[in-house]
Each structure stands twice: as C-alpha cells, then as structure tokens.
Amino acid sequence: MTAPARVPAGAIRRRHRRRVDPLLLVFLAPAAVIYLWFVLWPTVQAVHYSLTDWDGISAGYTNVGLDNYTNLLTNDSVFAKAVGNSFKFMLTVVIGQTVLSLLLALMLVRNSRTSVALRALFFFPTILSSVSVAFIWTFIYDPTFGLANRLLAGVGLQSLQQPWLGDQQLAIYYLAIAQIWFHTGQMMVVFIAGLQQIPEELYDAAAIDGAGRWQQFSQVTFPLVRPATMIVVAYTTIQSFKAFDLIIASTGGGPNYATEILSTLIYTSAFRNFEMGYAAAQSVIFVVLIAVITVLQRRAVALASGGGDR
Amino acid sequence: MSVGETVPGRRRRRDLTELPRWIVLAIYAVLIVVPLAVVVFTALKTTTQMYADPFGLPTDPTMSNFTELLGGDRLGRSLANSAIVTVVSVSATLLLTSLASFAIVRLGGRAGTVIYVLFALGLAVPAQVAMIPQYVIFRQLGLTNSLLGLILINIAVTCSVAIFILTGFFQTLPKELFEAAEVDGASNWHIFWQIALPISAPSVAAVAIFLFVMHWNDLLYPLLFITDPEKATLPKALLDFKGEYSTNYPMLFAGVIIASIPMVVAYVFLQRWFVAGMTAGSLKG
Numbered sequence: 001m002t003a004p005a006r007v008p009a010g011a012i013r014r015r016h017r018r019r020v021d022p023l024l025l026v027f028l029a030p031a032a033v034i035y036l037w038f039v040l041w042p043t044v045q046a047v048h049y050s051l052t053d054w055d056g057i058s059a060g061y062t063n064v065g066l067d068n069y070t071n072l073l074t075n076d077s078v079f080a081k082a083v084g085n086s087f088k089f090m091l092t093v094v095i096g097q098t099v100l101s102l103l104l105a106l107m108l109v110r111n112s113r114t115s116v117a118l119r120a121l122f123f124f125p126t127i128l129s130s131v132s133v134a135f136i137w138t139f140i141y142d143p144t145f146g147l148a149n150r151l152l153a154g155v156g157l158q159s160l161q162q163p164w165l166g167d168q169q170l171a172i173y174y175l176a177i178a179q180i181w182f183h184t185g186q187m188m189v190v191f192i193a194g195l196q197q198i199p200e201e202l203y204d205a206a207a208i209d210g211a212g213r214w215q216q217f218s219q220v221t222f223p224l225v226r227p228a229t230m231i232v233v234a235y236t237t238i239q240s241f242k243a244f245d246l247i248i249a250s251t252g253g254g255p256n257y258a259t260e261i262l263s264t265l266i267y268t269s270a271f272r273n274f275e276m277g278y279a280a281a282q283s284v285i286f287v288v289l290i291a292v293i294t295v296l297q298r299r300a301v302a303l304a305s306g307g308g309d310r
Numbered sequence: 311m312s313v314g315e316t317v318p319g320r321r322r323r324r325d326l327t328e329l330p331r332w333i334v335l336a337i338y339a340v341l342i343v344v345p346l347a348v349v350v351f352t353a354l355k356t357t358t359q360m361y362a363d364p365f366g367l368p369t370d371p372t373m374s375n376f377t378e379l380l381g382g383d384r385l386g387r388s389l390a391n392s393a394i395v396t397v398v399s400v401s402a403t404l405l406l407t408s409l410a411s412f413a414i415v416r417l418g419g420r421a422g423t424v425i426y427v428l429f430a431l432g433l434a435v436p437a438q439v440a441m442i443p444q445y446v447i448f449r450q451l452g453l454t455n456s457l458l459g460l461i462l463i464n465i466a467v468t469c470s471v472a473i474f475i476l477t478g479f480f481q482t483l484p485k486e487l488f489e490a491a492e493v494d495g496a497s498n499w500h501i502f503w504q505i506a507l508p509i510s511a512p513s514v515a516a517v518a519i520f521l522f523v524m525h526w527n528d529l530l531y532p533l534l535f536i537t538d539p540e541k542a543t544l545p546k547a548l549l550d551f552k553g554e555y556s557t558n559y560p561m562l563f564a565g566v567i568i569a570s571i572p573m574v575v576a577y578v579f580l581q582r583w584f585v586a587g588m589t590a591g592s593l594k595g
Contacts, residue, residue, distance in 0.1 A: 284439070
C-alpha cells in the first residue's frame, strides 16, 4: 500500500528476458482503439478545424489560417467577456471552496460520532447531478418566490432583495456560490485525510514549547497540510474553469452573456450558432489557458514554499 | 520541565474553541439541509400550493408530480436509458481499463511507459476541445441518438482516469507475485483474472463508484448527441423539462428526486466507498 516494493536485483529478470506476450496486446487493444478514435484523434482534429471557417453542416469549408484566432483575440467582446467570467468564477470558487473546506475539515477532523455524521451530510451534495444543483439554486435565487428573497424579507431586509441571477454584474458570483455548495464537502474530505496524517505528537511538542492555538495552526498544521492544499487548489481550479453543466442548466450563460464562461461559449458557438471552426479555435485557446494556469500554479506553489521542504 | 509533566490545556489544542465551532457547523448544516428539504417539500405540492406558500410544509402532500412523471412514460423511459447507459458504461470501462492497465504494467519498460503516457494525455484534454470533432465522427458513424453512442463516448473519455488509477495500483503489487505464477505455468489471462483483479478489488470498486456517479449525472454528451426524447438520459430529460415547464418547480423537483434516488440509496449503503471513490477521482482526475 505504501512505497512500491523495490526488487532487490534485476539479475533474475534479465536472464529470463521475457518476450512480449501477444495476449497483453489483445488486453490493450480495445481500450486503446476507443480512446484513440474518440478522444485523441478528435483533439488533433480540433486544431485542424480551428483553422477553417466550417459551419458544421456544409460539406465544404475553406482554410482561413489564423483568422479565427486573430478575430477572437482582437475584436470579439463576447469572447473577452466569457474569458473574464471564467476567471471570476474560478477565483471565487477556488478561494471560497478551499478556505471553507479547510475550515470544515479542521472542525471535523476528530473521529467523534457527530463529526462522522456531519462529514457524511456535508459530502452529500457532491453525489447530486449538476442539473439538480442548478435547479435547486435557480429556485433559491428566483426573484418572486425564491428562498433568498423570502429570507431577506423574513429578517426585515426587503431592501436587499434582488433578481439574483438577473444581475448582470454579480450573477456569475452567485453561480460560484452554488458551485461551492456543490463541491466543498468533497474537498473537505481530502483535507481531513491530509490532516489525519499529521502526528499528534507534533502538537504536543508545540504546546510544550508554549505555542498558542494560532501558532500551532501556522507552524504545524498549515505547513503539514500543504500537500493536501496543493491537491485541493489544483483540482478546484481546473474543475471550476471547466464548469459547464451547472451554468447550462441554470442560466444558459445569460442574461446578455453575464454568466457565459468559456466552456459554455464553445458549446453555444458550435451547436447553437453553427460556427464549428470558430468554436474549435475557442477550444484551442481554452486548452492553452488551462495549460498556462497549471504551469503558473506550479510556479506559485514552488514560490510559496520558498524552495524549502518540498 | 520534564516531558511527562502535565501542561495545562495542552491536549487538543488544535481544535478551535468549542462554541464558535458548533455555530459554524450548525450554520453550514442548515445551508445544506434547508435547500434539500425544500426540494422534497416542494415536490409534494401542487403548483398552486407552491405559489401560495413556497416554503411551508406541504399541508396536503400529493404524489401527483411523481406519478405524472413516471406514468407518462416521460421520465420512466429516461430512467431506463440512464440505467442502461450507466451500468454498461461502468462495466465495460472497468473491464477494458483493468485489462489495459494490467498489460501496461506487465509490458513495463519503454513500451509500457509510452502507452501509459499516451493514455495519461487524455487527463489534460478538456471535453470541450474534443467534442466538436467527436460530434462529427458520431454523425458519420450514425451514433447520434443512440445509447450505444453514449456508452462508447463514456468509455472513451474515462479511459484515462481509470487507467491512471489502476496502473498506479497494479504497480504497487510485487512483481514476484506475477513471476511466480508464470513459473507455475499460468498465462497472463489467468494471472489477470485469478491474481491481479481479485487483489485490486478495492481500487476497482473505488473507480467503479467514481464512474457510476459521473456517468449517471452526465449532461454534456446526452446534450450533444441526443435529440430524440425517447433516447434521453435523466439529466437531459430534466433539462428539457425545464424548458417546457420553466417555473413548475414541484414537477422539476419531483424529477430531481427521481434522478437522485439511485445515488442516494447507494450513498447511504456504501458511504465509505463513495467517499473513497469520489476522492480518488478528484485526486487523480
């Protein structure tokens, strides 16, 4: 279960050098064929389509070189808006979800009966479908009979009532809240697993050295939970950047592109507006952005840990 | 001060003080429970009742939303579609990827690494990139509006993550185990079924649950490939409903409940496995 067992010496295996058993290739073939045909090859083709003006329906199309890319990057305000929204949504979810799931994990790390029950409850939304979560939150945000406005009225704050998902400035953040509600429990479990690996003795030692609660957290817990934090931040970043179902099923990207993010825009361009070539170019930029985010994230983590222990 | 000496309050110092802790936990519990309770209560009301009192308990609970959805063959059909697609996709993916992972580990060396990296590439490809050419390929092959098409695409897109997790597991198994069996004259076929697969049952189960949740809840591929309501899976049928009933929340929520019941039942009985599966998926995905 732990470290892979080291084979002491390669001598024995060397001498009986195995010939490749053809049966192993038979084992590989079905998965490889399906994967290459329906994932890898389409990915390569996406790059090809991105250089064309294909509408997705006609038989023919012309090669337009990098026109799609220059259009996207220089004069497409909807695309710019979707990129902006993608980052707003991602940053809100990453910060909110990471902080909240760490906080809950710290509170539930002890194995009491209540802790176990609350963990199960908090994890629960994760098993719902995005469509279900989208319906729940559009109901909460409904301007006329929604839970949010009713609640505000109930505590005498009618002045704060609003058409939540109709707000062009803030709707994307309200959807981010729904996403946080959806997946915080899943990330909490990752943190709990990380926290449970910190040996109790370290806290005892810190306490003997006179460390207060905050010092124990900043000197012991936080550095040691860093691997879990890296996992949570990395996963949440990509998960929220790629969010699709939740937005399609709640607002469809509206109103007026207020909640349009890259993944939904690609879908709309390709399958609603029939601009396959243009959508393919958007999707290539989407991959590039994800790659850049991943690299930057690695850099940031390396910087934050000061090239120290990890 | 000797180590054995009692330091006042040194135990459990990492816990936050109790009162704020309980307040935060209670608030979060309310934030989870209330929306879920509202879903159940609303599903038991008629539209009129909902408009009159959106958040009250259902005074005169009715099952009419459920019977209408299931009886009208609307959701009944998609329930069956979802079950077929999910069960076949999960079983086929598990079979194909555990065979492939076993082969990758058994091949080892440069060939094993190259094949592994090729599959791992899929982890970096977002669905939205491949979906346009996938749609074209599916149309050419006549796989749109077909459950088989959904099953194929499900297998294809989850190959990478499943192989990633399973090779990771097979690699931790001592090589001597396989070699000893080989010396005894067992073929790879037997080694796979009688040694590798039984030992890796926990990992396979974790992957199975991850795939199960993912396929049952998937919206993207049914949205892309299915236009015929007869072939819709539950999430797609629910979304079509929303277009149709727009603010008939009692009906929508009855649909949400029907779509969630299999997951909820499985979660209640297999909770530990669920958490293991979903975190394995999140860590490796």
